[in-house]
Amino acid sequence: MPLALQAAIEEIAANIEIPSIRTAHSELSEAYRRGEGSHFRNKDQTIAYLLARMPATYAAVFKALLDLRERLPEWTCKTLLDLGAGPGTASWAASEIFPLQTVHLFEKSFSILSLGRKLAAYSETPALKSASWSEQDLTRPFELPKADLAILSYVLAETDCTDLIQKLILQGTTLLIVEPGTPKGFSTILALRKKIVEWGAYIAAPCPHQGECPMSSWCHFPARVERTKIHKILKEGSMGYEDEKFSYLAVTPFAPPPLEGRLVEKPLKLSGHVKLTLCTKEGTCEQRTISRKQKELYRQARDAEWSSPWM
Ligand SMILES: C[S@@+](CC[C@H](N)C(=O)[O-])C[C@H]1O[C@@H](n2cnc3c(N)ncnc32)[C@H](O)[C@@H]1O
Incomplete structure (x- = not known):
C-alpha cells in the first residue's frame, strides 16, 4: 500500500484498544461467515476493516489493475467510479496505476464512508484528495457519472448489482469486478461473465477468449499482502505475509489485443x-x-x- 495510506491508517488507529478491535474483527469475520456482509455496526468494526481487510482487498485490486494495464497498454483511466467503495480501497489502488483526474465513490454505509474520506485527505493524488463521496445504496436508482473505469471490489457477495452492471456496460464503461477467490466468489463472476458478453462487452482479463470458461475448478489468483504488526495480532498469525486469493473480471467496450x-x-x-x-x-x-x-x-x-x- 502507498506510504501515505499506511501513515493515514496508523494515525487513525493510533489510540485503539487492541482487545476491542480484536472483538470487532471477530464480529466482522463471523458476520462474513454467516453471509451477512459488512454491516459496520460501530467505529471499532470500521477500524478493524481498515487494519485487517483493507490491505488484502487493496492487494487484490492492485494486482487486477496491473493485469488490466498490461492487457491495454494504449488505454488509460482518468475518471473512476468506485462502487461499494468502503474506505476507498480500489480508488487508492487505481491512483497508483492510472493518472486519475476525477474520482467518484459510492457507498451505502456512512461510517465507513466517513473513515474513507478521512483517509483520502492524506493522499498525494489530488483527484483522490478532492474525490466526491456519495452515501448511496447501489440497488436504488441514482445518477451514474460517465467514467473510463468502474470498479466493484468485494461488493457482489453483499448485494446484487446486475442492473447497475448492465447500465455501465451499455454506457461503454470499462469495468473491473473483484471478488474473493473462493468457489462462491468465482461462481458470482462466472454468472455475470455470460451476461456481460451477451450485452456486447469484451473480456480483457483474465480470460484470453470470449467463449465459455473451460476451467474445471474455480479460477483465482494470489496477491501478496505484507502483514503489519497489528495485522498479525488481529489475525493471530506470525508469518510476515499472506496471500489473498481473489477472482476477477475486467471487461471493455472495445476488443482487447489478442493474447495467447x-x-x-x-x-x-x-x-x-x-x-x-x-x-x-x-x-x-x-x-x-x-x-x-x-x-x-x-x-x-x-x-x-x-x-x-x-x-
Ligand atoms: C467487503 S466491503 C469492500 C469495500 C471496498 N470496496 C474494498 O474493496 O475494500 C463491501 C462494501 O460494500 C458496501 N455495500 C454492500 N452493499 C451495498 C449496496 N447495496 N450499496 C452500496 N454499498 C454496498 C458495504 O457497505 C461495504 O463497504
Whole structure:
C-alpha cells in the first residue's frame, strides 16, 4: 500500500484498544461467515476493516489493475467510479496505476464512508484528495457519472448489482469486478461473465477468449499482502505475509489485443522443465511442459508466475 495510506491508517488507529478491535474483527469475520456482509455496526468494526481487510482487498485490486494495464497498454483511466467503495480501497489502488483526474465513490454505509474520506485527505493524488463521496445504496436508482473505469471490489457477495452492471456496460464503461477467490466468489463472476458478453462487452482479463470458461475448478489468483504488526495480532498469525486469493473480471467496450494464454495455476518449476496450466485463446484449459531445449519459451516459462499472460 502507498506510504501515505499506511501513515493515514496508523494515525487513525493510533489510540485503539487492541482487545476491542480484536472483538470487532471477530464480529466482522463471523458476520462474513454467516453471509451477512459488512454491516459496520460501530467505529471499532470500521477500524478493524481498515487494519485487517483493507490491505488484502487493496492487494487484490492492485494486482487486477496491473493485469488490466498490461492487457491495454494504449488505454488509460482518468475518471473512476468506485462502487461499494468502503474506505476507498480500489480508488487508492487505481491512483497508483492510472493518472486519475476525477474520482467518484459510492457507498451505502456512512461510517465507513466517513473513515474513507478521512483517509483520502492524506493522499498525494489530488483527484483522490478532492474525490466526491456519495452515501448511496447501489440497488436504488441514482445518477451514474460517465467514467473510463468502474470498479466493484468485494461488493457482489453483499448485494446484487446486475442492473447497475448492465447500465455501465451499455454506457461503454470499462469495468473491473473483484471478488474473493473462493468457489462462491468465482461462481458470482462466472454468472455475470455470460451476461456481460451477451450485452456486447469484451473480456480483457483474465480470460484470453470470449467463449465459455473451460476451467474445471474455480479460477483465482494470489496477491501478496505484507502483514503489519497489528495485522498479525488481529489475525493471530506470525508469518510476515499472506496471500489473498481473489477472482476477477475486467471487461471493455472495445476488443482487447489478442493474447495467447494466461497461467491459471502456479507453474511447477522443475529441473530442466516447467509445467504450466494455461487458459488459451482457443478457449481451452491445457497443461504444457516447456523444456530447457525450447530456449526462448523456457526463459518465459521460468519467469512466469501464476496469473502471468502467456505470449
Ligand atoms: C467487503 S466491503 C469492500 C469495500 C471496498 N470496496 C474494498 O474493496 O475494500 C463491501 C462494501 O460494500 C458496501 N455495500 C454492500 N452493499 C451495498 C449496496 N447495496 N450499496 C452500496 N454499498 C454496498 C458495504 O457497505 C461495504 O463497504
